[in-house]
Each structure stands twice: as C-alpha cells, then as structure tokens.
Amino acid sequence: MGLRERKKRQTRRAIAEAALRLFAERGYEETTIADIAGAADVSPRTFFSYFPSKEDVVFAEIDERLTEVREGLDRRPPEETPLQSMRRIVLEMIEAIANEHGEYGAIQVQLILDRPSLQARALKRMNDTEQYVVERLTELCPGIDEVDAVVISGALVGGMKAVITHCRAHGYAPEATREAVDRALAIVEHGLGSVPVLTRPAT
Amino acid sequence: MGLRERKKRQTRRAIAEAALRLFAERGYEETTIADIAGAADVSPRTFFSYFPSKEDVVFAEIDERLTEVREGLDRRPPEETPLQSMRRIVLEMIEAIANEHGEYGAIQVQLILDRPSLQARALKRMNDTEQYVVERLTELCPGIDEVDAVVISGALVGGMKAVITHCRAHGYAPEATREAVDRALAIVEHGLGSVPVLTRPAT
DNA sequence: GTGCAAGTTCGCACTGAGTGTATATTCTGG
DNA sequence: CCAGAATATACACTCAGTGCGAACTTGCAC
Incomplete structure (x- = not known):
C-alpha cells in the first residue's frame, strides 16, 4: 500500500474523529463543517471529498x-x-x-x-x-x-x-x-x- | 369558521398543489422554494410558515x-x-x-x-x-x-x-x-x- | 364605522450545507 | 529528476432555512 492511500485513510480518520469529538462536546447542529475541517487540519472543501454530507x-x-x-x-x-x-x-x-x-x-x-x-x-x-x-x-x-x-x-x-x-x-x-x-x-x-x-x- | 382560517387553508392548499405540480413537471431538486412560492403567489418566506421544510x-x-x-x-x-x-x-x-x-x-x-x-x-x-x-x-x-x-x-x-x-x-x-x-x-x-x-x- | 389588538405576510439580511471549477501541491512510476 | 496523475485548496456560487421588524389584514369591542 502506497503512501498516497495511507494518507487518505489517515485523513479520513482524522476528519471522522474530529467530527465525532466536536459533536459530543458542543452538539451536532452547533458544529459546522468549517469547525470540523479546522479541527482536522484540512480545508472545508476537502471534507466533502471524504464524506458526501455532514450526516x-x-x-x-x-x-x-x-x-x-x-x-x-x-x-x-x-x-x-x-x-x-x-x-x-x-x-x-x-x-x-x-x-x-x-x-x-x-x-x-x-x-x-x-x-x-x-x-x-x-x-x-x-x-x-x-x-x-x-x-x-x-x-x-x-x-x-x-x-x-x-x-x-x-x-x-x-x-x-x-x-x-x-x-x-x-x-x-x-x-x-x-x-x-x-x-x-x-x-x-x-x-x-x-x-x-x-x-x-x-x- | 372565520375568514382568517379559511384563507389559511386555501393558502396551504395552493402551496402544496403548486409544489406537487412543479415537482412532477420538472423534478424535486430542480424546483426551488422560490419557484413554489412564485407559483402559489406568496413570498418565499411565507412558504416556511406553512411547511417547516421543502420535504x-x-x-x-x-x-x-x-x-x-x-x-x-x-x-x-x-x-x-x-x-x-x-x-x-x-x-x-x-x-x-x-x-x-x-x-x-x-x-x-x-x-x-x-x-x-x-x-x-x-x-x-x-x-x-x-x-x-x-x-x-x-x-x-x-x-x-x-x-x-x-x-x-x-x-x-x-x-x-x-x-x-x-x-x-x-x-x-x-x-x-x-x-x-x-x-x-x-x-x-x-x-x-x-x-x-x-x-x-x-x- | 372606528380603533385597537392579534394574526399574517413580507422584505431583508444572514448562516451554513453543498457544488463546480480552476489552480496549486503532492505523490507515483519511469 | 521529470511527466502525469491524484489530491488539496481557494474562490465563487446556489439554495434551504432562520430571525427580525415593518406593513398589512382580520376579528372584535365600542
């Protein structure tokens, strides 16, 4: 498995974990995509190349x-x-x-x-x-x-x-x-x- | 039943019918709230006082x-x-x-x-x-x-x-x-x- | 009728999700 | 190291949905 694919998995995981953590901390509606992206250190646009929607x-x-x-x-x-x-x-x-x-x-x-x-x-x-x-x-x-x-x-x-x-x-x-x-x-x-x-x- | 309530029913029905008609004609995603409101002769804002969402x-x-x-x-x-x-x-x-x-x-x-x-x-x-x-x-x-x-x-x-x-x-x-x-x-x-x-x- | 209170519509400004696209960055294979 | 592919990002955009205050309509009491 190449570096590319490893990084992709890693990013996906980082986004998912950041999202769940924020949802737990401050609530689902109170967390924006921008917040998640910020916490996972990616651009907001990138979120959507990993997950089609917030849900x-x-x-x-x-x-x-x-x-x-x-x-x-x-x-x-x-x-x-x-x-x-x-x-x-x-x-x-x-x-x-x-x-x-x-x-x-x-x-x-x-x-x-x-x-x-x-x-x-x-x-x-x-x-x-x-x-x-x-x-x-x-x-x-x-x-x-x-x-x-x-x-x-x-x-x-x-x-x-x-x-x-x-x-x-x-x-x-x-x-x-x-x-x-x-x-x-x-x-x-x-x-x-x-x-x-x-x-x-x-x- | 007063005029107020009759009018409300009428408006609600007009919005619902306009929406269904447009959905059938050009598709659900292709129809915006503005389109529906226009067809029902109300302001877009009014749509949401009758239905909480497009769905x-x-x-x-x-x-x-x-x-x-x-x-x-x-x-x-x-x-x-x-x-x-x-x-x-x-x-x-x-x-x-x-x-x-x-x-x-x-x-x-x-x-x-x-x-x-x-x-x-x-x-x-x-x-x-x-x-x-x-x-x-x-x-x-x-x-x-x-x-x-x-x-x-x-x-x-x-x-x-x-x-x-x-x-x-x-x-x-x-x-x-x-x-x-x-x-x-x-x-x-x-x-x-x-x-x-x-x-x-x-x- | 007149006027007042309550209900209703509307315009406006805003947030946030989600998309298209063009550009930069990073990886892969040779 | 380099060409080309995959990926990330910035930017500009559409649309759903909300809050708010102003204008308007209706119901009701007098």
Whole structure:
C-alpha cells in the first residue's frame, strides 16, 4: 500500500474523529463543517471529498458494520436454516456493538437517537438491509411467495431492531441479550398466536 | 369558521398543489422554494410558515392518513382482537390510498420512492407509527413483555409495508389486496414456522 | 364605522450545507 | 529528476432555512 492511500485513510480518520469529538462536546447542529475541517487540519472543501454530507460522517463506522452483516449472510454455512443464520448474525452484531462501547460508538448511537434527521437515515439503512435480505431470500428459496419474503424480512429486521433497542436500554449483559434475541426469534418463528394476550379481545 | 382560517387553508392548499405540480413537471431538486412560492403567489418566506421544510410539503397528506390510522387504532371496538383490528385498519388504509390515485397521491409516492432522503423520512414516519403501536399495545395488555411488544409491532408494521409495496407493484385490485393482507397477517400470526422453506437448510 | 389588538405576510439580511471549477501541491512510476 | 496523475485548496456560487421588524389584514369591542 502506497503512501498516497495511507494518507487518505489517515485523513479520513482524522476528519471522522474530529467530527465525532466536536459533536459530543458542543452538539451536532452547533458544529459546522468549517469547525470540523479546522479541527482536522484540512480545508472545508476537502471534507466533502471524504464524506458526501455532514450526516454521513456519523454513519461511517455503522456502514462498515452493516457490510459485515451482509457478508455474514453471504458466508452462511449451508446446513444452517435461515432462522439459525439470523440468530447467529444478530448475536455477532450485538457483541460487536457492545465491544465498540469504549470508543465513539456510544456517541454515534446517542446522536442518531436524538436527531430526527439522523434517525431517518438510520432507518433508511435498516430498510436497505431489509431489501438485501429479501433478495437473498428469494435467491435461496426459489419460488417463494413475494409477500412472504417481504414479511419475513421485515419481521427479522424488526426483531433485530427490537433487540438493539432493548439492549441499549438495559445494557449489553451477554445472557440478557441472548435471552432477548431468542425471545424475539421465537415470536418470529412461532407467530403472534403464541402470545396469548393477542388472540383474545383485550380492552 | 372565520375568514382568517379559511384563507389559511386555501393558502396551504395552493402551496402544496403548486409544489406537487412543479415537482412532477420538472423534478424535486430542480424546483426551488422560490419557484413554489412564485407559483402559489406568496413570498418565499411565507412558504416556511406553512411547511417547516421543502420535504414536508410532500408528506402533508400522508401525515393526515397516518393520523387516521392512529385514530382507527384508538377507536377500535373492544370485542376485536388486536390482529383483527390491524387487518381492518390496513385494508382501510390501502383503500384510501387507492382512491386517492386520481389526484397527486401517485406523484407523492413516486417522489418518495425515488429520492433517498424522502424515503428516509417516510421510514421515520413508519417507525413513529410503530412506536405508537407499542405504546397502545403495552396499554392494552398490561404486563406484556417489552421485547414481545416491540417485535409484534415491528412485524405488524412491516407487514403493512410489505402489502403497500406489493399493491403498488401489482395495482390496487381489491381481491388481490385482501389476499396479500391475509397472507401477511397469517405469517405474522402463525410464524415463519409455517413457511416450510425456512425451517430446513436451504442452499 | 372606528380603533385597537392579534394574526399574517413580507422584505431583508444572514448562516451554513453543498457544488463546480480552476489552480496549486503532492505523490507515483519511469 | 521529470511527466502525469491524484489530491488539496481557494474562490465563487446556489439554495434551504432562520430571525427580525415593518406593513398589512382580520376579528372584535365600542
């Protein structure tokens, strides 16, 4: 790897870290591109050759994580059922998020949860992942009904979302996480019919 | 209702229609706030006292629709099970969308599907609805597990999303729609276990 | 009607995100 | 060391969105 590419990585990292640090210190809206560029020792214009927008810098790492999820889906051993794959990947992802806690990961999540516009972008990414799951699913199970595939994918990703939310609220204790994942997947597998309160009229 | 309020409604409508028309004619990015204001015969500054942003004008009607869904949830007869309520509300909503087809409804959906940033906002709204369903659910079924509630809500709204997507792709034929809704809800109710391809290893 | 208070529109000046472009700087391969 | 490519930067620009104060319209009391 040449000097050129190394420097590029370095600059990208410098910008991302400066941005996250400033966002944490003084807030997202209160930080301008000029501030970030100044802190990272580049020109404001250069910021945009590394990140297409101010929002994207928040998602830099998260995108890498989502790429890993996709790769995990692609690499799944053939003897696994789709549900087993999902369980494995979700657990891996939660663990990765939990481990990242010391760095800027927590700040990112905090930012995304606070700013509605960032929330919207995060949901878009989730949705893109959902689309990807649909594609893989139709590829994996030829002849599967289209509605089935979309609903299944939605339920799986929805469950993942639920677990992440739950874990953030209750810390990342490993057994509790595993429990939540299993509980979510049980519903996805056996249906809401297994939740009694839903099948009888409730006032 | 006084003259003041009538005029306000009128202006709001004029702005929204001018905006949608221009978006359809020359594209979203190619239309500036100044263009819209000019077409609606108001000052650019006035636009922002009716809509907080350019994006929001696209969602004006859709927000009303979502409000209706919430109201439908609030008004549900006590003898219905939550699943039955959901089926009813989804069918009502699809029908409303289908009827709106003659007006600017189609343009709105087209815009949202094309522009990623609008897509993100639409997903945010879906997610807010999901939150609302969770709240109603915990209110309706005291003592329900938190993970359960989030997964259930995610699956229901995911199913709704699936049906809307499916209907857009295949037209809004009433029986086909009902079929898709029932298919989606069947999966949600009885679980993925009822879809054979998922429970055995598939390559 | 007249006048006053409240609501509404508008013009103006401003900030900040993001883009196009031309110029300088830095790296790479020979 | 040099030619050419990649990268960084300065500059000028568009557009979304905000704050503010002045002008105007409406509702209401007298």
